[in-house]
Amino acid sequence: MTTVLPFSSRTPSARLRLVMAVAGVALVSACTGGTGMGNMDWDLRTNGGGTADEARQATAARPVPDANGVLSYPGYQLVQARRGDTVASVAGRLGVNPSELARANALEVTDPLREGELLLLPSRVSAAPQPVAGATGTGPVDITAVATGALDRVEVTPLPAAPGGGxxxxxxxxxxxxxAFTIARAYNVSAKSLAEWNGLSADMAIREGQTLIIPVATAPAPNPEPVPAAPGSGSATPPPPSAAKPLPDEKTQPAAEKTKETPPSPDMSKERTSATKLAMPVSGSIIRGYDKKKNQGIDISAAAGTAVKAADAGTVAAITKDTDQVQIVVIRHANNLLTVYAGVDGLKVKKGDSVSRGQTIGAVRGGANPFLHFEVRKGVDSLDPMPFLQ
Structure with missing residues (x-):
């Protein structure tokens, strides 16, 4: 039986908040009908949720590598993979040790690479010679360029400046x-910019141990929120009532006398509202409660194989996995409400399916202490599930 790493043993930033971000990619793509990166709602603003563009820093254009695909910075170098490349072919092209290149990027030597993917170089390589203006293939050899290239292979200082002098x-x-989404938010840059700079695929997939470069900000993030004025400023203070002036005569009515014309009481039932009530997704006891910072949902203990049911009618918006291969299902309900079910096996639904309240969507995954992690979200903000379940 497979042992599942409990959510409580992970760091706060690694809990379901990050899983929801991954699910958000598929969710947004499903809602917008897009199939590639160009159609994504990068800031998760679908139906009014998420963070607006104004809250992110403007970033510079993606740096351009040299003829060998190398990006050189004073502190490190990266190489951009070409179509059909493997770790071994890149190492052979640049003259670096394949095993060291693979180890520096959490890859195997034989792993295929995606076109545009960036790899961190374990050691510095010489930059590709730049063409000389007006030179032809039959002209004299540029002795200075050759000497500089030879020095680059044995000398690492002075270090080259960043591309474009940035x-x-x-x-x-x-x-x-x-x-990718949690990393972009941590550095206050857009996920789209992070993807472009690092050549990420449409599903924004990244791997543990991979090195990403953070887009360089060209301006600080503006503050879209107006600064509230100090209490009492901007308005005149009304004069207090004077005790010297007597109050006007008031005609009072004895309490025993009924008012001649009593207005009819309004029918408040027409304006009554009620919060959405959700069904328990699985039969079991709650072993860990909601905490906005540490656990953005609840953990429900249940035997492995126990049926997991949809908390309400809706549409399956996303099915994905976290880095521990724990399966997650996201269901969209009315009023932009989302429910998240983590640790589900034996799925009986697929993305895009309509589900009814109480419909079985899968079963609790096996493990040493099997449980279901359940979240309720409004847009991308987590909510305490208990008021919805009681």
Missing amino acids: KEPARHVVKRGET
Whole structure:
């Protein structure tokens, strides 16, 4: 039986908040009808949720590599993979050790690479010679360029400047449980910019140990929220009532006398509202409650194989997995309400299916202490599931 790593043992940033971000990619793509990166709602603003563009820093254009696909910065170098490349073919082209290149990027030597993918170089390589203006293939050899290339192979200082004379991008090594969206938010840059700079695929997939470069900001993030004025400022203080002036005469009516014309009481039932009530997704006891910072849902203990049911009618918006291969199902309900079910096996639904309240969508995954993690979200904000279940 497979042992599942409990959510409570992960770091706060690695819990279901990051899983929801991954599910959000598929969810947004499903809602917008897009099949590629160009159609995604990168800031998760579908139906009014998420963060607006104004809350992210503007970033520079993606840096352009040299003829060998190498991006050189003072502190490190990266290489951009070509179509059909493997780790071994890139290492052979640049003259670096294949095993060291693979180890630096959490890959195997024989792993195929996606066109445009960036790899961190374990050691510096010489930059590709730049063409000389007006030179032809039959002209004299540029002795200066040849000498410079030879020196690059044995000398690492002085280090080359960043491409275009810009600022050197920060590096981020992907940790277990992180996603492209959580990393972009941590550095206050857009997920689209992060994907473009690192040549990520349409599903924004990243791997543990991968090195990402963070887009360089060209301006600080603006503050879209107006600064509230100090209490009492901007308005005149009304004069207090004077005790010297007597109050006007008031005609009172004895309490025993009924008012001649009593207006009819309004029918408040027409304006009554009620919160959406959800059904328990699985039969079991709650072993861990909701905490906005530490656990953005509840954990329900249940025997492996126990049926997991949809909390309400809706549409399956996303089916994905986290870095521990724990399966997650996201269902969209009315009023932009989402329910998230993590740790589900034996799926009986697929993305795009309509489900009814109480319909079985799968079963609790096996493990040493099997449980279902259940979340309720409004847009991308987590809510305490208990008021919805009681």
